[in-house]
Amino acid sequence: MSADYRRCAELIRAADGLLITAGAGIGVDSGLPDFRGPQGFWGAYPALGRARIAFEQIANPAAFKARPRLAWGFYGHRLNLYRRTVPHAGFAILREIGESLPRGAFVFTSNVDGHFEKAGFAAERIAECHGSIHFLQCLDGCHQGIWPADDFQPALDEEQCLLTSEFPLCPRCHGIARPNILMFGDWGWLAERSDAQEARLHAWRRQVDRLLVIEVGAGTNIPTARLMGERMNGPLIRINPTQAQVADDKNVAVAAGALAALRSIAASLV
Known part of the structure; x- marks a missing residue:
């Protein structure tokens, strides 16, 4: 087991709530x-x-x-x-990690595919910033x-x-x-559903004392999910095969695909 995955396990065990931030890269292992x-x-x-x-x-x-x-x-x-499309097994690993923490997990995703809910996350714990x-x-x-x-x-x-x-x-x-x-050049998007989701996210965040962010497949081209996790000021595990750089050593960079990385994290927790 690499030192990075041992550090991931330490961060998970120290947290009381998990924010999952996800971009399009999380869906590649599902075949998207x-x-x-x-x-x-x-x-x-x-x-x-x-x-x-x-x-x-x-x-x-x-x-x-x-x-x-x-x-x-x-x-x-x-x-x-x-x-x-069936969400890959990494979604279940994230759900199980969240369920092991006192305050549970919340998802913030720029994906519009609905796959977190399909994978068993509660709808009231998902914020889809670009709609569905x-x-x-x-x-x-x-x-x-x-x-x-x-x-x-x-x-x-x-x-x-x-x-x-x-x-x-x-x-x-x-x-x-x-x-x-929310599309390109879009002045007509109705954001009420997404705004209500994000309000629930911030209400949940206020209840969490020791937040951990696990970011999966969120790139810099459309950086909404990436920036959300960085703004939380807690430790961050960034999973990305090509853009895994992190700002400081309180965070962990995992340069791997979503499913492989999450399976290794799950193994580090056993």
Whole structure:
């Protein structure tokens, strides 16, 4: 066992509450695509690659206005993918670590896939700072409602990245609905659900005396989750195969993928 993993075990045993901060990298071991760089994105969505449409252009409310079948082709594919993908065993390891501490765990994630709840974390202990693909809102903003996407079952032409079934519709104006996700260039995102989650996070934080942050797969390109953990001023375990640097020696840098690192941490606690 390496000294880094022994130090992780010491930090866990000294904590009374665990904040898990997570970015897209945590999902790679579940088989989710890595969108880093245009080639990674276009490899996952070749139709968008052929059209030279970047992630920032399709993950944008303007795309739902200009090319709604293409925009929902992209997000419909992601919704189906997230629904059928099983979160890897590292999620269960994090849940078990949290359950071993007096104040439990809270999750703060920039991911929109809903996989922490799918892996058994309580919904009231999850903050999704960029929203969730499993919820919808009106594209035209006719009202402030947010509702579950459970009834929407997108059918797709995956070769063309197009929605072939009916659009999800706003229950009030019957116009097209969009995901309740913060996109690029997005002034219409309804943040009420995410704001309430974050308020619960800060209420929980006030009850924790000896906080530990475990950050998993949170990079610097979209640094929201990374910055949240750093602002907490407690010890930090940073798990990242390529961006694991930490500011000082009270923290631990683990340069590994999520699942391998979490399995090694679990072994260090036995």
